Amino acid sequence: MKKILLFGQDKEQNQxxxxxxxxxxxxxxxxxxxxxxxxxxxxxxxxVLIVDIDFPEIMxxxxxLCRRLKKDQKFSEIPITVVAYKKNNKLIASAIEAxxxxxxxxxxxxxxxxxxxxxxxxxxELKSKGKKILDLNFISYLxxxxxEANREDFFELFPVIFNRLIIDKVMGIIGKPIIVIMxxxxxxxxxxDYKFVKEVRFENGKIFLDKVDKxxxxxxxxxxxxxxxxxxxxxxxxxxxxxxNILMDRK
Amino acid sequence: xxNTKVTSNIIKYLDEDRLEYLxxxxxxxxxxxKKTNQELQRKLDELSLLYESSKEISYTLDxxxxxxxxxxxxxxxxxxxxxxxxxxxxxxxxxxxxxxxxVSELFIQEVKSKLLESVxxxxxxxxxxxxxxxxRIERKGKVQSEEGEHKEKVRSxxxxxxxxxDKLVGMINVSSLKENAxxxxxIRIIYxxxxxxxxxxxxxxxxxxxxxxxxxxxxxxMVEGVIMIDTQGEVVIMNPAAKKLLGFNxxxxxxxxxxxxxxxxxxxxxxxxxETHFTEEEVSKEIYFTKPKPGILYTARSLVKNTKGxxxxxVMTIRDITxxxxxxxxxxxxISTVSHELxxxxxxxxxxxxxxxxxxxxxxxxxxxxxxxxxxxxxDRLARIISSLLDISKIESGKVELKRGxxxxxxxxxxxxxxxxxxxxxxxxxxxxxxxxxEIEAYAEDDKIIEVFINLLGNALKFTxxxxxxxxxxxxxxxxxxxxxxxxxxxxxDDLPRVFGKFQQFGRVDSEGEKGTGLGLSISKGIVEAHHGxxxxxxxxxxxxxxxxxxxxxxxxxxxxxxxxxNGIQKxxxxxxxxxxITVAVFELDQLKKKLSQHILDSTxxxxxxxxxxxxxxxxxxxxxxxxxxxxxxxxxDQKNVLKVEGRIKKTLDGYLKDRNLTSKIKLGxxxxxxxxxxxxxxxxxxxxxxGLM
Numbered sequence: 001m002k003k004i005l006l007f008g009q010d011k012e013q014n015q016x017x018x019x020x021x022x023x024x025x026x027x028x029x030x031x032x033x034x035x036x037x038x039x040x041x042x043x044x045x046x047x048v049l050i051v052d053i054d055f056p057e058i059m060x061x062x063x064x065l066c067r068r069l070k071k072d073q074k075f076s077e078i079p080i081t082v083v084a085y086k087k088n089n090k091l092i093a094s095a096i097e098a099x100x101x102x103x104x105x106x107x108x109x110x111x112x113x114x115x116x117x118x119x120x121x122x123x124x125e126l127k128s129k130g131k132k133i134l135d136l137n138f139i140s141y142l143x144x145x146x147x148e149a150n151r152e153d154f155f156e157l158f159p160v161i162f163n164r165l166i167i168d169k170v171m172g173i174i175g176k177p178i179i180v181i182m183x184x185x186x187x188x189x190x191x192x193d194y195k196f197v198k199e200v201r202f203e204n205g206k207i208f209l210d211k212v213d214k215x216x217x218x219x220x221x222x223x224x225x226x227x228x229x230x231x232x233x234x235x236x237x238x239x240x241x242x243x244x245n246i247l248m249d250r251k
Numbered sequence: 252x253x254n255t256k257v258t259s260n261i262i263k264y265l266d267e268d269r270l271e272y273l274x275x276x277x278x279x280x281x282x283x284x285k286k287t288n289q290e291l292q293r294k295l296d297e298l299s300l301l302y303e304s305s306k307e308i309s310y311t312l313d314x315x316x317x318x319x320x321x322x323x324x325x326x327x328x329x330x331x332x333x334x335x336x337x338x339x340x341x342x343x344x345x346x347x348x349x350x351x352x353x354v355s356e357l358f359i360q361e362v363k364s365k366l367l368e369s370v371x372x373x374x375x376x377x378x379x380x381x382x383x384x385x386x387r388i389e390r391k392g393k394v395q396s397e398e399g400e401h402k403e404k405v406r407s408x409x410x411x412x413x414x415x416x417d418k419l420v421g422m423i424n425v426s427s428l429k430e431n432a433x434x435x436x437x438i439r440i441i442y443x444x445x446x447x448x449x450x451x452x453x454x455x456x457x458x459x460x461x462x463x464x465x466x467x468x469x470x471x472x473m474v475e476g477v478i479m480i481d482t483q484g485e486v487v488i489m490n491p492a493a494k495k496l497l498g499f500n501x502x503x504x505x506x507x508x509x510x511x512x513x514x515x516x517x518x519x520x521x522x523x524x525x526e527t528h529f530t531e532e533e534v535s536k537e538i539y540f541t542k543p544k545p546g547i548l549y550t551a552r553s554l555v556k557n558t559k560g561x562x563x564x565x566v567m568t569i570r571d572i573t574x575x576x577x578x579x580x581x582x583x584x585x586i587s588t589v590s591h592e593l594x595x596x597x598x599x600x601x602x603x604x605x606x607x608x609x610x611x612x613x614x615x616x617x618x619x620x621x622x623x624x625x626x627x628x629x630x631d632r633l634a635r636i637i638s639s640l641l642d643i644s645k646i647e648s649g650k651v652e653l654k655r656g657x658x659x660x661x662x663x664x665x666x667x668x669x670x671x672x673x674x675x676x677x678x679x680x681x682x683x684x685x686x687x688x689x690e691i692e693a694y695a696e697d698d699k700i701i702e703v704f705i706n707l708l709g710n711a712l713k714f715t716x717x718x719x720x721x722x723x724x725x726x727x728x729x730x731x732x733x734x735x736x737x738x739x740x741x742x743x744x745d746d747l748p749r750v751f752g753k754f755q756q757f758g759r760v761d762s763e764g765e766k767g768t769g770l771g772l773s774i775s776k777g778i779v780e781a782h783h784g785x786x787x788x789x790x791x792x793x794x795x796x797x798x799x800x801x802x803x804x805x806x807x808x809x810x811x812x813x814x815x816x817x818n819g820i821q822k823x824x825x826x827x828x829x830x831x832x833i834t835v836a837v838f839e840l841d842q843l844k845k846k847l848s849q850h851i852l853d854s855t856x857x858x859x860x861x862x863x864x865x866x867x868x869x870x871x872x873x874x875x876x877x878x879x880x881x882x883x884x885x886x887x888x889d890q891k892n893v894l895k896v897e898g899r900i901k902k903t904l905d906g907y908l909k910d911r912n913l914t915s916k917i918k919l920g921x922x923x924x925x926x927x928x929x930x931x932x933x934x935x936x937x938x939x940x941x942x943g944l945m
Contacts, residue, residue, distance in 0.1 A: 129431055130431060130434050130435055131431070172435070172439065173409075173435070173438050173439075173442070174412075174442065175412075175442040175445070175446055176446075177412070177414040177417070177446060177449060178373075178412040178414065178419070180414075180417050181373060181412070181414060181417060181418065181419050182373060184417070185372075185373055185374070185375065188375070189375070237372065238369070238372045238373055241365070241368050241369035241372050241410065242369055242409060242410045242412075243408065243409030243410065243438070244405075244406070244407045244408050244409065245407070245409060245433060245435070245438060
């Protein structure tokens with residue numbers, strides 16, 4: 001039985017979650033007070049921590065908590081799943097930066113919520129076997145989200161997705177020099193159709209899009225999203241050819 | 252009851268909770284310690300492995316070798332079934348697959364395609380079809396059953412890139428039959444190793460390139476031309492001065508073909524060629540060129556070797572010595588003119604004194620006689636010096652034209668030695684001659700070689716009071732070596748380098764014989780060098796001296812002819828004229844030996860040679876004879892004229908044979924060729940001229 005700790009300020013919603021997760025598969029503990037999350041985790045071992053983050057007044061505190069947990073050796077292994085509203089791009093970006101492992105994006109129905117949770121547990125399982133998982137489906141989903149967003153949001157969100165959800169995960173395995181080469185190659189291929197991707201800068205293990213922003217002022221955001229989706233997919237495709245130790249979940 | 256139950260439940264619950272709490276708080280601690288220990292151990296392993304491999308890596312710059320080192324090191328830490336590498340340069344890829352366990356062909360194919368796929372994705376070069384790929388497979392046994400074959404699959408793999416300067420230069424693949432065969436730690440070690448290898452190479456390359464750029468800057472700024480080629484014949488270094496001297500654009504790269512062609516145009520293609528000249532240590536040579544304007548280059552070439560003595564290539568320095576040579580020639584010409592002008596008044600003076608001494612104008616007293624005799628002797632000496640000076644200036648200006656032919660060195664030595672015998676006997680010295688059994692033949696001018704022997708023997712006689720003088724000759728592998736040795740006063744080591752200089756006289760003793768001019772050895776050196784030979788001296792003060800000179804040896808008929816023809820070509824180049832050659836051969840000599848008596852045959856062959864010599868159109872033309880074939884070299888003679896000469900020779904010889912009733916027995920073959928029309932090289936010219944004779 002999987003033990004889940006769920007935090008959310010909305011008591012009613014917490015009850016809804018508890019109802020959904022009732023059964024033999026999961027054991028759920030809920031709390032409305034985010035200050036209790038830490039003591040709860042210290043007392044008992046949980047398989048996953050689910051945090052509903054959509055509460056503007058305490059949002060920053062919650063993100064702080066996530067950062068603290070990820071930095072603390074005792075808790076860093078506990079996967080954190082964040083529940084957030086899908087249009088809240090800035091929040092998603094900060095959560096990714098804070099190091100959370102998974103997302104469940106609102107609005108959702110029972111079934112999609114449970115499916116998502118299943119996937120998350122599957123990933124946790126595989127991770128414990130030493131595989132790196134790239135949640136491709138979710139990454140694509142996020143990228144598509146950026147398409148609905150404005151230009152500013154895109155340039156904020158895309159580097160975070162690429163850096164934290166992809167590069168950070170594969171860097172340890174495939175090394176920096178090859179990433180440099182791969183990015184250059186992608187710049188060459190994708191750059192044939194979309195010149196601006198050649199301006200992607202790679203420094204200190206991160207990509208920066210500031211130059212792309214400068215040269216692509218005239219380019220509509222939809223086109224940017226298409227180009228960078230190809231860019232990202234191309235990158236993942238090359239990663240796939242490099243090792244069997246990185247898995248891509250396309251579900 | 253109920254309460255106690257609750258309490259116990261609570262206690263139980265608390266206990267459980269506390270236990271769990273302890274578990275949670277405690278477990279991570281022990282786990283952490285364990286983990287830290289493991290981490291430390293792993294880091295240590297990693298470090299020692301990295302150190303080991305980096306030590307090996309820093310000694311090598313060769314990627315192929317590097318990959319081998321990495322594969323070997325990997326085997327120590329990672330459990331893999333197949334390790335493969337693909338290295339690629341501009342032109343082709345090298346695929347190396349090494350299986351450490353018996354695996355199926357299918358498995359190997361899968362490894363190959365995984366590796367190629369990855370490289371193709373990253374580089375955009377398709378190694379499946381488009382690119383050249385060489386493959387090497389090392390394997391241990393093979394899976395036998397077919398069922399086994401199909402079961403085998405690459406279940407775990409990773410590809411490790413090798414990079415250099417942000418470019419992919421190769422890829423190493425490690426594959427396993429097992430699921431999840433490689434842990435993160437394995438991968439980290441392998442990547443760390445590959446990265447370190449790449450970095451080590453990059454560092455070394457940087458060091459090398461800075462060193463190289465320093466060196467290049469130095470070479471570039473040199474006034475002398477410098478060229479280096481490697482053992483493959485590729486041009487490694489060629490500075491602007493060299494490019495300029497050889498007529499290339501100084502700003503452009505020169506390929507090995509262009510360089511070879513340039514030397515070919517100078518007719519010195521053998522001078523800087525990977526095939527012919529990786530044997531000799533050092534060679535220097537003067538090259539005459541006509542483009543863009545006539546001049547002379549001094550080239551010195553030597554082998555480049557590393558500390559282990561392995562050959563790395565050839566380096567050549569080139570200097571334009573046209574101006575120096577011009578000054579030198581002016582000097583020589585000046586000496587020549589002056590000597591010439593001195594001769595006439597001198598001979599008139601001598602004639603006058605002789606008349607007085609012969610008492611034709613009237614009587615003279617004894618005192619006058621003595622004074623005049625002394626004057627006459629010194630005039631004679633002066634005349635000798637002048638004539639030697641003339642000789643030397645002729646040799647130095649290259650005006651002396653050797654009338655070369657086949658010379659029997661043994662006979663020549665005996666002849667010279669016999670002329671010295673009376674004088675050596677007079678001085679109480681022994682004259683030894685040591686010669687081998689077999690004949691020694693040299694291609695040389697006999698008078699000149701005799702002059703060398705006379706000079707050397709004269710010196711030996713002059714400086715030796717007791718003991719012996721020994722003349723000897725022998726054939727070495729590539730040359731003929733002649734030696735004149737004495738047991739005289741010898742030379743001081745300090746004087747040795749100056750022995751062959753002009754007007755150098757050492758340890759002079761007042762002897763009764765004529766006084767030396769101080770030019771003998773200088774002349775000898777000129778003569779020997781004109782024959783493409785070398786001369787040197789070995790001596791110990793007080794013990795005696797040994798003068799040695801060499802002449803080139805031509806073992807086969809062809810070698811001899813080529814040498815003659817080359818000689819003619821050189822002259823033609825210098826004079827900017829044409830040159831032709833005629834070959835005259837006697838057919839079927841072996842048959843003739845049976846038909847004719849040895850005496851008739853010999854005299855006929857000798858006559859033919861003589862007639863060729865005598866009926867030549869001009870002096871300066873050369874006739875060389877060997878076996879049954881003669882070559883006539885005609886200076887300044889074009890294709891039209893050579894046919895005329897050939898016709899004339901044919902007519903004369905036919906007439907001669909007819910007179911002696913030999914027309915039916917001896918068949919003569921004729922042929923001709925002209926430089927440069929028929930070819931630029933001896934071989935080509937000779938082949939053309941002897942077409943139909945062989």
